[in-house]
């Protein structure tokens with residue numbers, strides 16, 4: 212199988228201290244064939260303040276240096292994890308344009324509430340004992356996922372961690388049945404498929420594997436073909452965690468290939 216991890220972070224992200232060289236070394240040790248670095252640009256910061264800054268100069272300098280050092284031992288791609296594009300699509304397009312021709316891949320993410328709870332990152336919400344807030348968070352995330360895939364398809368290539376709120380809902384000892392969101396998810400997946408975009412299987416360093424068989428089944432039934440995989444590693448020790456298992460899950464759900472992106476165009480590899 213084509214071992215690849217196309218959701219990873221480096222010190223360009225505010226929540227990572229890892230040089231890309233260390234992530235690339237970990238990728239080689241894990242036997243990966245392809246690594247894509249997708250540092251964060253969130254149009255809303257952790258506290259909900261608008262912020263369109265991304266240091267492309269530093270990101271590209273680091274990427275070019277590591278690519279040169281690798282000398283072809285590993286395919287390295289330059290990506291971006293763009294958060295909250297529906298909050299300010301014009302700014303999203305400016306950020307993406309800053310990547311120029313070197314930009315291979317854009318992950319579309321929703322880390323923040325939009326239009327509720329002061330637009331804070333879901334990480335800071337307290338879900339314990341508050342089922343109504345849990346449901347509100349899922350509704351908020353899925354309605355903005357719908358907005359992203361229907362109105363701003365140019366602002367993403369692969370839809371990242373579509374059930375992101377569950378990370379923090381479960382952290383706080385709560386849960387929601389995925390089946391309550393089947394209709395909304397199928398609608399989003401149908402749109403992703405129709406527009407030739409990809410769905411991400413996010414392993415969350417191998418911690419979140421259980422929901423993907425169900426989600427992949429719905430995506431497949433919605434006409435989906437392109438699936439990307441990422442560990443969401445923020446440090447070398449987490450790199451590629453859960454990726455081999457995810458590839459088996461994707462194959463098991465009936466997909467014939469895994470997808471990565473080059474120059475924002477999908478490239479497929481048989482599973």
Ligand SMILES: [Zn+2]
Nearest residue numbers: 292320371372
């Ligand atoms: Zn993310």
Ligand SMILES: [Zn+2]
Nearest residue numbers: 218220292443
């Ligand atoms: Zn991430």
